[in-house]
Amino acid sequence: MSKIVQRPKLKWSERLYLPAIFGGMKVTLRHFFAILTRKKKVTMQYPEEKWDAHLPNHYRGAPTLVMDEHGRERCVACQLCEFICPPRAITIHPEEIASDEKWAKVEKRPKTFEIDMARCIYCGLCQEVCPEQAIFLRKDYVVVGHSREEMVHDKKRLYELGQTMDGLVHKWNELK
């Protein structure tokens, strides 16, 4: 059902528009002088200043790999994130952990782990699917590079960004 709206009848002063224009000007000028006299600050001096403190905990920035509190890489190269990744940004090549190493019990780890940040859409499915709680979207949103190759985060870079995460499920203890 349509509703008919009557066009308001304007007075002659209103039809000049000048009072409304000056009214608007007044607001603009008030802000202009407030900023000019440093009474008010609206511009963030990026990149010297950053928004980071305001980011909520559920913010989805760059995906990263994390270590557990014993310094073990949590990722066991199950490749579920590679499977779920909608833009196919993740490529993993697994390897076997040698039997004389400390975490030989885990048997498997990624030899290479690459996330192509030019492809990543920050959807967070990798974090959601990970059965080992090894991949997390952290708050880094500044992902830059001069070439496509630089946009690919390798394993070293992913751990640099991810660091250690304490207090997660510890799956590979002696009892398992």
Add this chain to the structure above:
Amino acid sequence: MSEPTTSDLVDVQIDGVWHQFPKGTRIIEACRQVGVEVPHYCYHPKLSSPGNCRMCLVQMGTPPRTAPGAEPTAPDETGHLPISWSPRPIIACANTVSPNLGIRTKGDLVDDCRKGVLEFLLANHPLDCPICDKAGECGLQEYSMEHGVGQSTFRERKVKKPKNVDVGPRIRLDDERCIMCSRCIRFVDEIVDDPVLGFTDRGSYTTLMVYPGRELANNYSLNTVDICPVGALTSNDFRFQMRVWFMRETKTIDTNCATGCNITVYARENKIYRVMPRRNNEVNSDWMPDSHRLSFHWIDGEDRLSDPMLKAEGGFRTANWIEVIKAAAKRLSGLSGDQIAIVASARMTNEELYVVSKLAKQLGSELLATVPRQGEPDGYLISADRNPNTNGARLILGEKAVSGGLDRVKSAIQQGQIKALLVFQEDLIADTGLDGVSLKKLDFLLVAHSCANETTAIADIAVPAACWAEVSGTMINGTGRLQRLNKALEGPGQTLPVWEIARDLLRALGSDDNCQSVTEIFRHLADDVAEFKGVAWGQIGDQGMPLIETGEIIPLLERERERKAAGIIVG
């Protein structure tokens, strides 16, 4: 076997529906035949049935027994007696059907049994699915999803068992994952007569072990990995290479010997990661030899030819197909038929051989040969003839080419009668005893091969030909069965299948032959070669079809048939 007569059939009710089965049918097979799946771990149709996993428990019922002096119960209007259900479940794998038997594969009793069995199996099973190679095709994962409780009530410590045990050169054992189905033990004992596996200890501590001082090293050991329902036995070759859900499956056949084991090729992004046997009761049962299974690694090797090569100053230069075919046709057109010889390969498909035979006709060449490969048969699946398609070569190129053809070509080359030699998919220097000196006497040598080798090194033109995994086509195995290959990969670079190379040469030499696909070639082949008469491509199917009688037998199948006739296995 004769068709069962009506009196050999018994009426069985499965989940409320009456069916008829021959006497002696196992309950699990009867259910499978009517589309009712009974979950199971230890049962395998090609092995004896010890009934030790208890996963296939079903509810059974028989007609009520008539008390002495009482009137027998009358059958209902469908001719069946009422069923009195037993409160005790039975295993479906080792029990056979009986007249008026009732089977329930659903219901509270069966559900409780399955939940209970799965909870016990999972009590000590580690939760390392993320690293386990079997994840994605694991019987324990699948049935846990379908029939399991989802949560464990087991609060005690899990039993620790040996992990990462080296049981043989190609196999790793993880005892914690083992669910004691004993399929591997029965396989090495019953099929390959190498009983090196067994259980030690009892109860929760039962452990699968290899006999002290022995190894699981026989040439069929990797079949235990296939039949292991969990990830207890894993292949060293495939271990941690690729997750199973990434790979694309292609049904094709093995080309390492004349048996032509039916296989499934698992590949991802144009690389083969594993090869597994595929059931064909007329060829390889469910098995294949390790030596054949692991012989695919050369396909993505460094020595693959990827571009056509023309001999130039101080070596070769890469060229394109148009250039190379023109150059070859120019060199061949001046020669008469008796100056040209062709060596084809019994490793090529019938379609490839057929186009090569047409090429020989176009050139007027009578000297055609294949390279024979004889070895020792192993008494199981490996045939003495290590060429996969000797029978096809015999039918298409003629008996003369297969027996003695190579000797005639060799002596003609050494006597200098031959000016030009075309070689398809064979390395003459490595495999025939022809040396580089006599081959250099030729005016023109064209070699089409998948890999660079000594023969391609002295060729005037060397072109890249697709290997068995990169072509579709047909082959005839040792027993005379026509079987189909399916293309699983793209060849590297400019690689073409032999039939396309031979066709392009044919056309450059003035023929108007313009076949565009293997199915088209097969149609011409069926018109042309008497034995193929009336056979259509679509008729061959995934299981192949008998084409000719050769009298050859596959020893493993003979033994399987005996065991089936004796009622030991289902088959």
